[in-house]
Amino acid sequence: MILEHGGRLNAAVKRWGIARQHWLDLSTGINPLSWPVPEIPAHLWQRLPEADDGLNEIIRDSYAAPAHADCEPVAGSQAAIMALPRLRQPCCVGIPVIGYQEHAYHWRQAGHTIVSISAAHIHAEGDECWLDELDVLVWINPNNPTGERIPTATLLRWHARLQQRGGWLIVDEAFIDSTPQFSLCAHSGLPGLLILRSLGKFYGLAGVRAGAVLGDATIVQALRKLLGPWTLSGPARYLMAQALQDLDWQAQTRARLLADSQRLAHILQSAGLSPLGGTALFQTVQLDSAAQLAEQLAAQGVLVRSFAEPGMLRFGLAADEQQWQRLQSALPAQLGD
């Protein structure tokens, strides 16, 4: 089975009979103004990628990870999401009920027992005994699609409790780049802690398929062995190194994304839709008629991501003024349940 995701523009073209170039695709949380890709030196297409090309040090530096944390570049954080469940014998894995569905899917596929972690678990003040039935906790911070962010101190406390019994905490930080101050990477030298990063969202380079795993050296080494050589292509390694070192672009992009995300929240609020939560790259609203509104928007060539139970719509950012206007006029006046 292949799970559904945003960004399925070809399917939308077929279903709605609207040509590809006429769509406003807001169905992903990918930065629409991506990092400007430079020319790639010819030798990178010709030669095999070399693991000691300095990329690991650049990743560690960029994410402020300590020198004793190991790190492995991967073909998108998805590659790690699919491989990590194979590094443990069948065990009990906690995964947020609402969140990127690939985690639960791959842990279940590998024979593990999934424990759904709900808001009631994580907001039970002072009572974190739910952690004691888990061997692994996967958390998405900030979460996609709710945007919920768990404070670093809480995540570290969860990690310490799991680690007392040799448990792991895996934090998916695919959407953290706009707010790096909340990343757990500075702690990635701790045993049993793994952090997933992505080049797909903030850098807008989802097509490159590049990301990284940082953390416990024993686990990262096992992952490296499982993935084998050349998991990331030479051109992807080069682009990743360049993008991670482009500090000016990163600073400008952070400011722009945060402002654009606020603009998006404001547009949704003006249409009577209160954002449930969001990040710098998307806003999510909860409403019973989510599927209906998604259809209404799609009929006008505006693609958003719809979730059932609870009904939610996730809106990504528009790329320019014309797109913002288009979204605004596609939303019916004063919605909301």
Ligand SMILES: Cc1ncc(COP(=O)(O)O)c(C=O)c1O
């Ligand atoms: C929360 C989350 N983690 C990880 C991924 C995988 O991203 P990538 O493989 O491009 O790094 C996604 C993709 O949508 C995501 O939403």
